[in-house]
Amino acid sequence: MVRFCEDGKMYFVNRYLRLKEKIKEVRILALTGIAEAGSGHPGASFSAAEIMGSLYFQIMNIDIANPNLRHRDYFINSKAHSAPGYYATLSLAGSFPKEEIKTLRKLESRLQGHPVRYSELQKHHSVPGIEYSGGSEGIGLSVSIGVCLANRLDKQENTVYCLLGDGETNEGQVWEASMAAAKFKLDNLVAILDRNKIQQDGFTEDIMPIDPIREKWSSFNWDVVEINGHKLEQIIPELLNRPKGKPKIIIANTIKGNGIKHMANNPQWHGKAPSKKHLPLLIEELEGEYMISPSIIAGATGIEEKSLIQKIELAEKYGAEMIHLDVMDGKFVPNTTFSFDIIKNLRGISRLPFDTHLMIRNPGSDLDSYIDAGCDIITLHAEVCDSEKEFEDMSSKLISAGVSPGLAINPSTNLPDWIFSHLDNLDVLIIMSVNPGFAGQKFIPEVLPKMSALIPTLREHGYKGYIEADGGIDQSTLISCYDAGCRIFVMGNAIFGSNDVEKNISEAKLKIDLHLEQTLLDKSRELNIQEDWIKGRKSILDRLEIKGV
Amino acid sequence: MNANEIRFSDMRSAYGDALVNLGQKYSNIVCVGGDTTDSLKTKKFGEKFPERLFNVGIAEANLVSIAAGLAIAGKISFASTYAAFIPGRCLDQIRNAICYPNLDVKIVVSHAGLSVGPDGASHQQIEDISIMRSLPNMRVLVPADAPSVKKLLEKIVQIPGPFYVRLARPSTEEIHMEDSDFEIGKGKVVTDGADLSLFACGTMVSASQKASDMLKKDHDISCRVIDMYSIKPIDSDLIYKCTKETGSLLSVEEHNIVGGLGSAISEVTSEICPTFVKKIGIRDKFGESARDEEIDSLLDKYGLSPKEIVRNALELKKRDKK
Numbered sequence: 001m002v003r004f005c006e007d008g009k010m011y012f013v014n015r016y017l018r019l020k021e022k023i024k025e026v027r028i029l030a031l032t033g034i035a036e037a038g039s040g041h042p043g044a045s046f047s048a049a050e051i052m053g054s055l056y057f058q059i060m061n062i063d064i065a066n067p068n069l070r071h072r073d074y075f076i077n078s079k080a081h082s083a084p085g086y087y088a089t090l091s092l093a094g095s096f097p098k099e100e101i102k103t104l105r106k107l108e109s110r111l112q113g114h115p116v117r118y119s120e121l122q123k124h125h126s127v128p129g130i131e132y133s134g135g136s137e138g139i140g141l142s143v144s145i146g147v148c149l150a151n152r153l154d155k156q157e158n159t160v161y162c163l164l165g166d167g168e169t170n171e172g173q174v175w176e177a178s179m180a181a182a183k184f185k186l187d188n189l190v191a192i193l194d195r196n197k198i199q200q201d202g203f204t205e206d207i208m209p210i211d212p213i214r215e216k217w218s219s220f221n222w223d224v225v226e227i228n229g230h231k232l233e234q235i236i237p238e239l240l241n242r243p244k245g246k247p248k249i250i251i252a253n254t255i256k257g258n259g260i261k262h263m264a265n266n267p268q269w270h271g272k273a274p275s276k277k278h279l280p281l282l283i284e285e286l287e288g289e290y291m292i293s294p295s296i297i298a299g300a301t302g303i304e305e306k307s308l309i310q311k312i313e314l315a316e317k318y319g320a321e322m323i324h325l326d327v328m329d330g331k332f333v334p335n336t337t338f339s340f341d342i343i344k345n346l347r348g349i350s351r352l353p354f355d356t357h358l359m360i361r362n363p364g365s366d367l368d369s370y371i372d373a374g375c376d377i378i379t380l381h382a383e384v385c386d387s388e389k390e391f392e393d394m395s396s397k398l399i400s401a402g403v404s405p406g407l408a409i410n411p412s413t414n415l416p417d418w419i420f421s422h423l424d425n426l427d428v429l430i431i432m433s434v435n436p437g438f439a440g441q442k443f444i445p446e447v448l449p450k451m452s453a454l455i456p457t458l459r460e461h462g463y464k465g466y467i468e469a470d471g472g473i474d475q476s477t478l479i480s481c482y483d484a485g486c487r488i489f490v491m492g493n494a495i496f497g498s499n500d501v502e503k504n505i506s507e508a509k510l511k512i513d514l515h516l517e518q519t520l521l522d523k524s525r526e527l528n529i530q531e532d533w534i535k536g537r538k539s540i541l542d543r544l545e546i547k548g549v
Numbered sequence: 550m551n552a553n554e555i556r557f558s559d560m561r562s563a564y565g566d567a568l569v570n571l572g573q574k575y576s577n578i579v580c581v582g583g584d585t586t587d588s589l590k591t592k593k594f595g596e597k598f599p600e601r602l603f604n605v606g607i608a609e610a611n612l613v614s615i616a617a618g619l620a621i622a623g624k625i626s627f628a629s630t631y632a633a634f635i636p637g638r639c640l641d642q643i644r645n646a647i648c649y650p651n652l653d654v655k656i657v658v659s660h661a662g663l664s665v666g667p668d669g670a671s672h673q674q675i676e677d678i679s680i681m682r683s684l685p686n687m688r689v690l691v692p693a694d695a696p697s698v699k700k701l702l703e704k705i706v707q708i709p710g711p712f713y714v715r716l717a718r719p720s721t722e723e724i725h726m727e728d729s730d731f732e733i734g735k736g737k738v739v740t741d742g743a744d745l746s747l748f749a750c751g752t753m754v755s756a757s758q759k760a761s762d763m764l765k766k767d768h769d770i771s772c773r774v775i776d777m778y779s780i781k782p783i784d785s786d787l788i789y790k791c792t793k794e795t796g797s798l799l800s801v802e803e804h805n806i807v808g809g810l811g812s813a814i815s816e817v818t819s820e821i822c823p824t825f826v827k828k829i830g831i832r833d834k835f836g837e838s839a840r841d842e843e844i845d846s847l848l849d850k851y852g853l854s855p856k857e858i859v860r861n862a863l864e865l866k867k868r869d870k871k
Contacts, residue, residue, distance in 0.1 A: 070623065074621075074622075076618075116649070116650070117649075122650070122651075131621060132646075132650075133646070133649045133650045134645075135645060136641050136644075136645040138610075139614050139641075139642055139645060139646050142610070142611045142614030142615050142617075142618065142642075143614050143615070143617050143618035143621065144618060145611075145614075145615050146581075146614065146615040146616060146617055146619040146620070146621065146622070147618040147619070147622045148618070149579075149603060149615070149618070149619060150579070150618070150619045150621075150622030150623060150624050151622055153600060153601065154622070154623075173614070173642075176605070176608035176610060176611035177615075179608070180605050180606075180608070180611055183605075184603070
């Protein structure tokens with residue numbers, strides 16, 4: 001877990017990969033609803049997906065079956081045009097069946113164009129869990145203040161989370177509320193500003209400049225932090241870390257439409273629905289989301305702590321999504337690297353998820369120490385799990401500690417049959433493409449048919465987790481692993497082997513992006529929508545220098 | 550009430566006192582004020598329950614929305630300031646944050662109508678009944694005196710959902726007894742009569758009573774005077790009954806004739822008992838300043854004095870004869 005320590009408190013993302021997976025599903029579901037409805041706001045749904053997902057899937061104390069419990073946390077969605085994303089999140093939180101998203105914005109639907117507070121009176125126009133009827137901008141923060149005042153009066157220790165749009169802060173009432181929240185010293189209020197920099201008519205700084213937004217809120221006596229609003233490892237600690245005696249606002253820098261390239265940061269997609277015909281391609285793009293996990297034992301600088309720190313800093317700076325930590329004990333594999341004590345030291349320097357791969361003979365004995373060191377993902381080798389029971393014990397221990405459990409198999413190892421009864425307790429499967437133990441080995445091509453056979457079988461059995469490619473992954477092997485279904489790529493020497501980490505990471509990403517773009521283009525031809533697709537996708541095709549025809 | 554015992558009292562003080570009493574009975578009553586808590590007399594509630602009165606300064610949109618939030622978390626919340634600054638300025642907030650989710654917010658305003666006096670037209674709220682009446686889920690009450698304010702407040706805290714209660718600034722003659730009962734959705738006959746029905750609300754109830762006395766004395770016309778404190782829901786049965794028993798109707802209100810009490814009555818008659826409804830009110834124009842001692846003249850100028858009511862009643866009777 002991203003264990004972020006401040007004031008002696010530990011904050012972490014609970015089952016990082018599972019949360020990531022769920023938010024991906026939110027985007028797919030929201031887009032499906034919008035395409036079906038023929039209208040709606042994909043941009044806002046996607047900029048706020050990680051924020052709402054963090055709240056509903058981890059942070060908030062709510063019981064969706066009993067949505068009126070007095071001690072519940074409250075979510076006031078003042079940015080109510082994010083409704084499709086909000087509904088999709090609520091659905092995955094258990095509010096209503098997923099299929100119902102297809103009724104969005106239609107007559108007789110519970111999913112109104114903008115969310116409606118759930119009550120006996122409005123139960124035909126709302127779903128359980130919705131606290132606030134939004135749609136008219138600028139009101140939600142004031143309403144949140146009212147809820148906070150009542151909570152404090154009733155000596156409740158719950159929190160009110162209020163999601164604000166950045167365009168919404170044009171409304172004067174937001175500043176009336178801002179003043180009042182500070183006056184009442186509401187430390188049970190957390191506002192999250194979805195700073196996607198786009199409003200209906202264009203970019204916020206053209207329509208009505210709101211910068212310097214941070215200074216504005218500070219001067220209104222709020223506790224202000226600024227984060228990347230798509231990074232769970234930044235959102236969650238900030239939602240948990242709270243000041244005393246004043247309200248907090250998290251300025252979440254986001255990308256409107258994040259997840260679909262031609263919608264991203266494009267004002268045209270504020271409130272436009274994609275064509276239903278394009279939906280399969282858009283879902284394919286969302287499912288194509290990948291992560292680069294640089295392995296810091298690689299490279300000529302070795303594994304001295306100083307060098308590891310330097311590599312983590314470079315990886316983070318140049319856009320790696322996580323850090324891969326290869327732990328070797330000299331027994332399960334011939335080499336020895338580092339152990340939990342080093343990981344614990346490294347934890348403090350970055351909030352990136354730690355993707356720890358235990359190549360050790362006895363993972364069970366030190367598992368607590370690895371958890372405690374702050375790993376977000378801990379992958380065990382199938383070869384050292386003597387029994388199903390052993391894996392079960394370790395994975396449930398990891399899950400209850402908030403760590404994503406992973407399983408790794410060596411190139412010659414078959415996936416144990418028992419894993420099929422534990423797919424729900426598995427967040428990542430590493431199919432090794434080298435025999436583990438050394439950095440810098442060559443990719444074993446026989447692993448590809450193995451992946452192609454295994455992955456569809458796992459999906460058929462309902463496995464929703466990630467497949468991670470590890471071993472000899474570089475420019476030449478990346479795409480075949482992607483095509484086989486891998487979405488996390490461990491890259492060692494391909495990133496740290498030469499000095500230019502920035503170039504290595506961006507080229508790897510470009511390679512996948514180009515490949516995905518070409519794949520989508522080819523599929524658009526199969527679907528007979530190529531002309532239309534090229535038109536909508538023009539800026540992306542141009543940027544990637546892909547010829548339309 | 551015995552004519553020898555005419556008593557004047559102000560509705561705001563009645564509101565302030567009632568709120569304190571109700572606050573004692575209901576621990577979940579809270580109040581949001583906007584830099585007018587002294588004038589609205591909600592300060593008394595704050596003195597008694599300091600943690601339950603929230604003064605948000607001069608920010609009415611924030612005021613009513615905070616009241617909505619308090620209601621979301623289970624409070625009966627009172628939102629109070631001058632009539633001039635709530636229904637128009639906060640229509641959007643009242644509509645979307647209170648009425649749409651049907652929250653338990655009681656908006657109690659004072660200084661409605663022309664009788665605010667010296668502050669002039671900017672402060673003379675004459676459109677609020679019309680605005681508030683048009684909102685689904687909202688109920689609109691216009692009490693005529695201090696005793697009815699007290700009784701109506703006791704009633705509305707027991708009925709979940711939004712109310713708009715409109716009070717006037719000046720002291721008004723007490724019309725009702727302390728123990729009178731007021732049902733929401735009913736009107737109250739305060740003077741019975743057979744020739745004509747005068748439907749009035751707020752400060753115009755006592756003016757109508759005076760007009761009724763004059764009509765009886767000078768013209769031998771027997772007027773029925775009805776206090777229509779509940780404008781929404783409205784007492785259709787009573788309107789129907791009066792139409793059948795007294796013929797044409799007059800409505801009297803310290804409000805624009807567009808969309809107010811008279812309009813509400815016409816909406817009923819036009820559907821179930823077509824009849825003339827003569828509307829006495831401000832005839833679609835803005836008011837003006839007048840010193841406190843000139844308020845009667847101001848009302849007279851805008852057609853709202855007992856004398857003007859008499860004139861209109863006589864015209865109506867003349868037309869009835871034709």
